[in-house]
Amino acid sequence: MKRTLTIFAVVFFLILTTGLVLADTYEGYDLSGLKPIKIMLSHPDVVDSTQHTHGSALVFKKFLEENSQGKITVNIQGGGVLGNTGELQEQVMLGTVPNHVSMGHTEGTISTIFPDIQVISIPYLFDNVDIALEVMEGEFGHRLFELMREKTGIKVIGIYDNSFRSFMNNEKPIHTPEDMKGMKIRVMPIKAHQEIVKQLGAIPTVVPWTELYTALQTGVVDGCENSPATLVLGSLHEVNKYLTLNKHVYSQVHIITNDDWYQSLPAAYQELIKDAGEVTALELRKRMRIGEEMALNMMQEDLKEIYTPTPEEIAMFRNKVREPVMEIIAEQLDNPQLINEILIEIEKVKKSFGLDEQ
Numbered sequence: 001m002k003r004t005l006t007i008f009a010v011v012f013f014l015i016l017t018t019g020l021v022l023a024d025t026y027e028g029y030d031l032s033g034l035k036p037i038k039i040m041l042s043h044p045d046v047v048d049s050t051q052h053t054h055g056s057a058l059v060f061k062k063f064l065e066e067n068s069q070g071k072i073t074v075n076i077q078g079g080g081v082l083g084n085t086g087e088l089q090e091q092v093m094l095g096t097v098p099n100h101v102s103m104g105h106t107e108g109t110i111s112t113i114f115p116d117i118q119v120i121s122i123p124y125l126f127d128n129v130d131i132a133l134e135v136m137e138g139e140f141g142h143r144l145f146e147l148m149r150e151k152t153g154i155k156v157i158g159i160y161d162n163s164f165r166s167f168m169n170n171e172k173p174i175h176t177p178e179d180m181k182g183m184k185i186r187v188m189p190i191k192a193h194q195e196i197v198k199q200l201g202a203i204p205t206v207v208p209w210t211e212l213y214t215a216l217q218t219g220v221v222d223g224c225e226n227s228p229a230t231l232v233l234g235s236l237h238e239v240n241k242y243l244t245l246n247k248h249v250y251s252q253v254h255i256i257t258n259d260d261w262y263q264s265l266p267a268a269y270q271e272l273i274k275d276a277g278e279v280t281a282l283e284l285r286k287r288m289r290i291g292e293e294m295a296l297n298m299m300q301e302d303l304k305e306i307y308t309p310t311p312e313e314i315a316m317f318r319n320k321v322r323e324p325v326m327e328i329i330a331e332q333l334d335n336p337q338l339i340n341e342i343l344i345e346i347e348k349v350k351k352s353f354g355l356d357e358q
Contacts, residue, residue, distance in 0.1 A: 174242060
């Protein structure tokens with residue numbers, strides 16, 4: 001575990017320095033006559049500037065403080081000091097912490113208050129991260145986040161990808177769904193994820209993230225699923241042998257704030273905060289991409305196999321899970337028509353990317 005964190009720390013220190021330069025690129029805000037304000041920026045992850053969440057929180061702070069000429073100050077509270085992800089989400093929604101912006105909120109937690117976010121958990125929905133981000137920053141994403149704002153009072157000011165979730169295990173290579181039969185696979189308490197594992201013939205087993213390393217080590221579960229960078233940051237490659245890059249679910253992370261508070265601010269401050277969210281999201285996307293490449297290179301040393309399924313094998317996984325999981329998601333959405341809307345939007349984006357004939 002120490003080797004993993006040390007290597008990540010060295011490389012992400014270099015990433016951090018380039019990220020801080022990015023924060024200097026905006027200008028031209030009219031702040032004349034505005035009173036100073038303080039913002040509380042929270043996140044649940046480790047307080048380490050070499051890690052993606054806290055390092056990017058520093059970018060948010062630097063951007064706002066420099067571009068506001070010191071009129072906005074940002075107090076970062078990381079490491080779950082103000083609570084875990086769910087508690088931070090509730091604080092933002094209810095406005096119990098004044099002037100609160102929070103980072104690190106995935107669809108898994110958001111779905112507890114806004115079920116419609118589960119539409120992005122349809123298996124094999126996006127071919128790649130670029131298509132996903134284009135859809136979520138376009139007309140469909142704006143509509144979805146507006147529904148979320150109306151229902152919860154939470155405003156999304158930045159999104160970034162947590163890449164795609166894939167299967168890792170310590171039993172045997174997984175090349176097709178048949179290879180997963182009988183395996184106990186750790187999942188989050190999300191029905192869609194549990195159904196994916198079930199449809200592939202494995203046994204979905206809910207285990208808290210903090211207990212997963214030990215659960216794999218002791219045989220409570222045979223495997224798990226997550227993005228490569230997350231798997232390495234949890235040192236899970238140390239207690240697994242095989243990684244299959246089947247990329248069954250896209251995962252997204254959100255930077256959020258309370259909409260009532262945001263709307264109460266002067267227009268210039270609103271613009272600054274919106275831009276800070278976008279700059280920070282760009283920084284996080286960069287870090288996630290580099291982190292994934294680093295993770296795969298690192299795991300080459302420790303795993304027996306990192307396998308990339310063929311298109312034909314991916315089709316076997318997709319055909320097993322797509323329709324039954326989509327049915328479960330549709331039952332949980334307040335607006336089930338969003339499924340058809342996102343499918344249409346994906347086709348539009350693919351066509352704009354020149355991928356419509358693939």
